[in-house]
Amino acid sequence: MTSGAPGGLRDVLRLAAGHRGPIAATVALTLAASALGLAQPLVARDVIDAAGAGRTVWGGVAALVGLFAVQALVQALVRFQLGRTGEGIVLGIRLNLIDRLLRLRMPAYDRHRVGDLISRTDADTYALRQIVAGGLTDAVTGSVGLAATIALMLWLDWTLFACVAAVVLIAGTALAAALRGMRAASLRGRRATGEMAADMERALSAIRTVKAARAEARESERIGGRARAAHAAGVRMAGFDALVAPATELAVTGSFLLVLLIGGARVAGGAGSVGDLVAFLLYMLYLTGPLGALFESLSAVQQGTGAAHRITEALALPRETGARETGGDPPQALDAAPEDGRHPALEFRDVRFGYQPERPVLRGVSFEVPRHGHVALIGPSGAGKSTIFALAARFYDPDGGEVLAGGVAAGATGRSRHRAGIGLVEQECPILDGTLRDNLVYAAPHAGDGEIREVIGMTNLGGLVARLPHGLDTRVGEHGRELSGGERQRMAIARALLPRPRLLLLDEPTSHLDLESELALHRTLGEVARRCALLVIAHRFTTVRAAAQVIVLDGGRIVASGGHEELMEASPYYRGLATAWPREDAPAHP
Numbered sequence: 001m002t003s004g005a006p007g008g009l010r011d012v013l014r015l016a017a018g019h020r021g022p023i024a025a026t027v028a029l030t031l032a033a034s035a036l037g038l039a040q041p042l043v044a045r046d047v048i049d050a051a052g053a054g055r056t057v058w059g060g061v062a063a064l065v066g067l068f069a070v071q072a073l074v075q076a077l078v079r080f081q082l083g084r085t086g087e088g089i090v091l092g093i094r095l096n097l098i099d100r101l102l103r104l105r106m107p108a109y110d111r112h113r114v115g116d117l118i119s120r121t122d123a124d125t126y127a128l129r130q131i132v133a134g135g136l137t138d139a140v141t142g143s144v145g146l147a148a149t150i151a152l153m154l155w156l157d158w159t160l161f162a163c164v165a166a167v168v169l170i171a172g173t174a175l176a177a178a179l180r181g182m183r184a185a186s187l188r189g190r191r192a193t194g195e196m197a198a199d200m201e202r203a204l205s206a207i208r209t210v211k212a213a214r215a216e217a218r219e220s221e222r223i224g225g226r227a228r229a230a231h232a233a234g235v236r237m238a239g240f241d242a243l244v245a246p247a248t249e250l251a252v253t254g255s256f257l258l259v260l261l262i263g264g265a266r267v268a269g270g271a272g273s274v275g276d277l278v279a280f281l282l283y284m285l286y287l288t289g290p291l292g293a294l295f296e297s298l299s300a301v302q303q304g305t306g307a308a309h310r311i312t313e314a315l316a317l318p319r320e321t322g323a324r325e326t327g328g329d330p331p332q333a334l335d336a337a338p339e340d341g342r343h344p345a346l347e348f349r350d351v352r353f354g355y356q357p358e359r360p361v362l363r364g365v366s367f368e369v370p371r372h373g374h375v376a377l378i379g380p381s382g383a384g385k386s387t388i389f390a391l392a393a394r395f396y397d398p399d400g401g402e403v404l405a406g407g408v409a410a411g412a413t414g415r416s417r418h419r420a421g422i423g424l425v426e427q428e429c430p431i432l433d434g435t436l437r438d439n440l441v442y443a444a445p446h447a448g449d450g451e452i453r454e455v456i457g458m459t460n461l462g463g464l465v466a467r468l469p470h471g472l473d474t475r476v477g478e479h480g481r482e483l484s485g486g487e488r489q490r491m492a493i494a495r496a497l498l499p500r501p502r503l504l505l506l507d508e509p510t511s512h513l514d515l516e517s518e519l520a521l522h523r524t525l526g527e528v529a530r531r532c533a534l535l536v537i538a539h540r541f542t543t544v545r546a547a548a549q550v551i552v553l554d555g556g557r558i559v560a561s562g563g564h565e566e567l568m569e570a571s572p573y574y575r576g577l578a579t580a581w582p583r584e585d586a587p588a589h590p
Contacts, residue, residue, distance in 0.1 A: 011087070013089070018357065020394070022084070022085040022088060022563060023085060025081060025085075025087055026078060026081045026082055029074055029077055029078045029081060032074050032079050033071050033074040033075050033078060034148065035148075036067050036070055036071040036074065037071055039067055039069075040064060040067050040068065040282070041152075041278075041279045041282035043063050043064050043067065044278065044279065044282060046074060047061060047064070048274065048278055055107070061393045062537050063363070067581070079534075086129040087129070088124065089128070089129055090125050090128070090129045091230070093123050093125050093128060094125050095309060097121045097125070097311065097314055097315065098121060098317060099314055100314065100316065100317065101117050101121070103319045103320050104318065104319055104320070105317075105318045105320050106390070106395040106396055107318075107320065107355075107396070108317045108318060109290070110290075110355070112317075113195040113198035113201075113202075114196075114198065114201060114213040115194070115198030115199065115200060115201030115202065116194040116195060116197060116198040117314065118197060118201065119193060119197035119198070120311055120314045121309050122197075123190075123193055123194075123197070123312050124190060124194075124307040124311050125307075125308075125311065125344070126294060127190070127306075128307050128308055128311060135503075151442035153214070153280060153284075156279055156280050157263070157280055159237075159262075160218050160259050160262060160263055160280055163213075163255070163258050163259060163262060164255040164258070164259060164284070165260060167254045167255045167279040168255065171247040171254075172247070175243065175247040177323070178241070178247070180244040181236070181240045182237050182240040182241065184238065184382035185233050185234075185236040185237040186233075186237055186306035186307075187306035187309060188229070188233040188236075188292075188306070189233030189234050189237060189306060190306035190307050190309075190310050191306070191310070191503045192226055192229035192230035192233055193226075194225075194228045194310065195226045195229075196223060196227050196230060199222055199223045199226055200223055201428075203219040203222075203223065203320055205479075208532065229430060255284060256281070256284045259280060259284055260281065262300060263277045263280060263281070264277070264337045280397060298529075318433035319402065320415050321414075321415070323535065342407070343371075343372065343404070343407025343408075344368040344369055344370055344404075344406075344407070344408050344533075345369050345370065345371045345405065345406065345502055345503045345532070345533035346369040346392055346400075346403075346405055346437045346503055346533065347367075347368045347402075347403070347404040347405075347407075347510065347533065348365050348367050348368075348388070348391075348401065348403055348404075349366055349401050349402045349403075349404065350364050350366050350400070350401040350402075351364070351365045351366070351391065351398045351403060352364055352365075352398060352399050352401055353387060353391060353396065353398045353399050353400075353403035355387075355396075357399075360556060361384050361556050362387055362388070362391075362398075362554070363556040363557050364436035364557065365388065365401075365484065365553075365556070365557065365558055366385070366400070366558070367558060367561065368403075368550050369503065369533045369534075369535050369557070370533060371469045371502070371532075371533055372529060372530060372532065372533060373529055373533065373545060373548045373549070374525060374526075374529040374534040374547045374548050374549075375533070375534065375535050375536070375547055375548065375549045375550075375551060376536050376537075376538040376543060376544050376546075376547035376549070376551070376554070377535065377536065377537045377538065377542060377551050378537075378538050378539070378550060378552055378577065379549070379552055379553035379554050379577075380554065383553035383554050383555065383556065384553050385537045385553055386507065386537065386558045388553075389424070389505050389507065389535075389537065391403055392422065392503070392505060392535070393419060393422055393424055393505065394410055394415050394418050394419065397410075397411065402419050402588060405418060405421065405422075405503070406421075406502070419465070420499075421501055421502040421503060421504070422501055422502070422503050422505060423443070423490075423496030423497060423499065423501035423504045423505065424496060424505045425492045425493050425504070425505065425506045425507060425509055426507055427507040427508055427537075429480075429485075429488045429489050429491070430479070430480075430492070431476055431479060431480025431483065431488050431492070432480075433475075433476070433477065433478045433479075434472070434475065434476065435470075435473050435474060435475050435476065436464075436465065436468070436471075436472045436474055436476060436491070437452070437472040437473055439476065439480075439491055439495055440452055440456075440472070440491070440494055440495055440498060441498065442495055443495060443496070443498065443499045444498045444499040447498050447499075451498060452472070452498070455494040455497045455498050456494060458491060458494070458497060458524045458527065458528075459490040459491075459493050459494040459497070459521070459524060460521070460524075461487070461491065461494060462485075464487055464490075478490075489509065490521070493509060493521070493524075497528065500531075500532070500534060501532060502532050503532060503533045503534075503535065504528060504532055504533065504534050504535070505535050505536075506525075506534065506535070506536045506537070507536075507537045508536075508537055508538060508539050509521060509525070509536065509543070518542065522546055524543065525546065526546070529548075541578070544564060545564050547564070548568055549561065549562065549563060550562065550564055550574070552567070552571065552573065552574050552577070554573065559573055560573060560574050
């Protein structure tokens with residue numbers, strides 16, 4: 001699509017499709033201004049011919065002044081309408097991009113860098129505004145104005161027009177060569193800008209690690225390399241763009257001089273009137289507008305085809321189906337899932353899955369999580385524990401087998417409906433910029449103060465809330481930088497508990513807790529397990545021993561399953577894992 005101008009123009013027209021009304025209004029106003037301008041040379045011709053005959057036509061002079069004044073007013077309206085239309089187009093595309101990028105399927109996030117996706121909502125949409133608000137409108141109005149001017153020039157003197165056409169053809173040939181190079185440079189420049197934004201986001205999101213590793217210079221060089229690539233593409237594009245002005249100058253000024261020489265010689269020889277020559281020259285001057293607008297619009301469209309392609313590419317990324325927002329529903333609405341109480345909260349039946357088809361991660365996994373109770377997942381790194389969580393939350397769908405929630409196949413209900421009954425606590429415990437309250441009620445915005453106090457007490461956050469200057473309304477900073485690691489962990493658990501999920505997924509919930517908080521959390525998990533299902537990825541013995549059932553994974557398969565004491569007796573593999581735990585966590589052997 002980027003290899004040719006028609007493809008790039010199709011991208012632009014498709015993205016601007018929802019703004020046909022404002023664009024049409026802008027075009028209509030511009031055409032009105034063009035019509036007022038086209039009428040002026042004819043009135044001027046009549047005034048000159050009348051003056052040559054010894055008459056003074058004051059009405060014609062007044063008409064010229066009136067036409068000029070009205071044209072100036074209409075052109076002012078055109079400029080305002082162009083600006084408003086451009087901003088409307090940017091807003092519409094940004095809203096579409098925001099909605100699309102938040103609802104993509106997880107594999108799309110795996111393939112694209114976050115910073116690059118963000119740049120498409122910012123720099124690329126602004127570049128597209130320049131095309132549609134200026135280039136596209138100028139192309140339409142310039143083409144119509146050019147056609148009207150050509151028709152009048154042919155009517156006045158077809159011989160002189162042939163001279164003009166020859167010069168314009170030469171200039172157009174040079175312009176076409178410049179546009180071909182400009183299109184390729186545009187796409188390279190937009191990609192380099194997106195990569196620069198992605199690298200900058202990468203470095204700033206891990207700035208403590210960057211500084212601790214004394215890697216500022218290396219990161220600066222990496223990001224600077226992207227900036228230099230964008231600069232090189234921009235300079236190349238500017239070089240091609242520099243050919244547009246000389247081409248336009250050749251087409252207009254060269255034609256004017258040629259017409260002045262040939263037309264003047266003909267008038268001097270009595271082959272034409274002064275009025276006709278003046279009118280033709282005025283149309284030559286008027287030709288500057290539509291011809292220049294057409295050349296500039298072609299240049300703008302080619303410069304923006306890279307942005308249009310990247311936006312179109314982002315809008316074509318696959319999105320999740322059935323993932324409409326449910327965060328505004330009150331918590332009790334989540335209890336209406338089609339479950340009758342007889343089925344496990346979660347069930348995997350011979351599930352097979354791989355992020356890449358040739359590299360399977362899960363190889364026929366089957367297990368159940370009862371509606372109440374605590375189940376622990378353990379195994380070495382890469383065994384498939386996090387993948388089970390991803391499938392349970394329907395971030396991905398299995399390649400084979402079935403995932404069921406409450407006896408209902410996950411694929412039979414919408415993703416939002418499925419996720420409404422699941423709470424997830426990630427190991428990184430992401431905290432959003434905002435207040436403590438904002439983070440706590442993120443999944444349950446209608447939660448009352450009593451429910452908030454309940455989860456604060458369950459997760460031992462009361463002391464934190466009490467000592468902060470504004471309590472729950474204290475801002476936590478970007479990524480929760482005002483909180484300790486343990487506080488972020490407990491915040492994430494409280495946030496997951498507030499909507500009263502039927503299944504709670506916890507990825508090593510004790511990894512950032514001190515001993516006192518860990519003991520308090522285990523008491524909390526015991527209480528939660530009586531109210532809902534718990535599936536916990538565990539790496540610490542205390543977490544494993546607290547589980548009613550332990551599922552042992554290795555190489556994408558379940559190699560053992562049962563209670564802790566049972567597995568210590570029956571599974572050599574489990575005993576090997578248990579004895580590998582740190583000495584202070586190691587269990588007493590039976």
